Amino acid sequence: MSSQKNILILGSTGSIGVNTLNVIRTFPDNFNVTGLTVNSNIDDLEKQIDEFHPEYVVVIDKNKASKLQKRIKDKCKVLSGSEGLIDIAKNSDYDIMVTALVGFAGLSPTIEGIKRKKRIALANKETLVVAGELITEMIYEYGAELIPVDSEHSAIFQCLIGEEKEYIEKLILTASGGPFRNWGKHDLESVTVDQALAHPNWKMGNKITIDSATMMNKGLEVIEAHWLFGLSKDKIEVVVHPQSIIHSMVEFIDGSIKAQMSLPDMKLPIQYALTFPERLGCSYVETRLPKLKELTFFEPDYEKFECLALAYKVMETGGTTPCIMNAANEIAVEKFLKGKISFTDIPQIIKSSLDKIENHRSPNLETIFECDRQTREFAKNLFDN
Ligand code: NAD
Ligand code: MG
Numbered sequence: 031m032s033s034q035k036n037i038l039i040l041g042s043t044g045s046i047g048v049n050t051l052n053v054i055r056t057f058p059d060n061f062n063v064t065g066l067t068v069n070s071n072i073d074d075l076e077k078q079i080d081e082f083h084p085e086y087v088v089v090i091d092k093n094k095a096s097k098l099q100k101r102i103k104d105k106c107k108v109l110s111g112s113e114g115l116i117d118i119a120k121n122s123d124y125d126i127m128v129t130a131l132v133g134f135a136g137l138s139p140t141i142e143g144i145k146r147k148k149r150i151a152l153a154n155k156e157t158l159v160v161a162g163e164l165i166t167e168m169i170y171e172y173g174a175e176l177i178p179v180d181s182e183h184s185a186i187f188q189c190l191i192g193e194e195k196e197y198i199e200k201l202i203l204t205a206s207g208g209p210f211r212n213w214g215k216h217d218l219e220s221v222t223v224d225q226a227l228a229h230p231n232w233k234m235g236n237k238i239t240i241d242s243a244t245m246m247n248k249g250l251e252v253i254e255a256h257w258l259f260g261l262s263k264d265k266i267e268v269v270v271h272p273q274s275i276i277h278s279m280v281e282f283i284d285g286s287i288k289a290q291m292s293l294p295d296m297k298l299p300i301q302y303a304l305t306f307p308e309r310l311g312c313s314y315v316e317t318r319l320p321k322l323k324e325l326t327f328f329e330p331d332y333e334k335f336e337c338l339a340l341a342y343k344v345m346e347t348g349g350t351t352p353c354i355m356n357a358a359n360e361i362a363v364e365k366f367l368k369g370k371i372s373f374t375d376i377p378q379i380i381k382s383s384l385d386k387i388e389n390h391r392s393p394n395l396e397t398i399f400e401c402d403r404q405t406r407e408f409a410k411n412l413f414d415n
Pocket of ligand 2: 180181182251
């Protein structure tokens with residue numbers, strides 16, 4: 031690669047954060063960690079500080095932040111709270127911001143990275159779901175770069191290199207179908223937390239794992255694709271592909287389909303987002319085609335997986351409805367993980383929130399924050415046992 035890049039990782043102790051550090055560990059000459067942020071896991075963060083020597087770290091939990099500063103003394107500067115997250119995004123030295131934190135919390139620091147014209151390696155899909163129009167406008171206005179880390183979007187991004195937008199017939203996002211692909215609709219009522227956390231192909235954080243089980247993850251990804259690639263609802267299709275070998279596809283107007291494939295490993299799309307347009311040789315996975323038994327494809331069941339249907343609906347309605355859906359989903363997933371509601375209450379909480387909270391057309395940032403706050407306030411009292 032041409033020069034060493036400074037990397038800021040938001041959410042460094044999570045699944046994407048740790049995989050990003052695995053990539054960086056493989057290429058110490060190419061990447062240098064300048065900042066790390068976490069919610070509260072200071073034990074893992076301390077080990078990361080010892081290995082990667084960032085200049086700044088942020089711990090959202092303020093008590094944990096001061097505990098860590100005492101423990102590490104002057105090894106690096108510890109900032110705290112969501113203001114610390116903004117501060118590091120606004121003022122620290124980095125070339126690439128990896129947004130590996132989960133949920134709505136990704137929005138504000140991402141905006142600061144865009145204003146500084148940085149490359150955003152975007153894992154935090156919720157940012158584009160809640161504020162896709164504003165974010166894409168800002169990327170254009172400031173001349174920043176938005177490179178997808180999500181495996182489906184990285185696949186589509188790679189398939190589109192050298193192609194014109196007018197040649198695209200449709201984007202085909204693949205979905206594993208999650209652990210309940212073959213379950214009956216009514217069986218979903220009795221799903222336990224452990225069953226929902228057992229994803230067949232990927233090891234990920236809890237929130238996205240539940241989103242994969244409800245197929246809300248694919249719904250969020252359809253909206254993410256809409257903003258990243260500027261295509262409408264009827265040009266974005268979902269296909270269930272249980273083996274997760276083809277990460278996504280693009281069909282062109284002449285009927286030809288390009289696919290991007292490998293054994294599933296998030297280090298690949300993460301590394302690509304860091305090195306694009308270059309590639310670095312690595313051997314995380316070896317995809318031996320004769321060893322793959324079969325590649326199969328199915329239509330998704332929109333009746334069973336209501337969250338996927340809801341995502342298509344809010345994408346068409348627009349305004350603040352994707353923000354309402356996202357906030358209600360974050361609250362519902364949290365409640366399900368705590369055993370407070372059933373698995374099938376998740377789409378019900380989203381639907382009740384969409385009915386209750388007012389939709390605002392062409393929202394500004396303030397309206398989006400207010401909509402997120404109102405929806406959380408409303409959704410948190412729904413369906414408690
Ligand atoms: P995770 O739960 O494993 O990790 C989340 C990280 O963010 C942790 O370091 C945590 O300390 C931090 N964090 C949590 N809440 C926070 C808050 N409110 N404010 C600041 N920091 C906070 O999550 P993950 O699976 O790594 O996913 C991260 C993001 O990447 C999500 O948006 C997810 O949808 C997306 N993504 C993940 C995968 C995957 O394979 N895990 C794939 C594609 C996209
Ligand atoms: Mg994905």
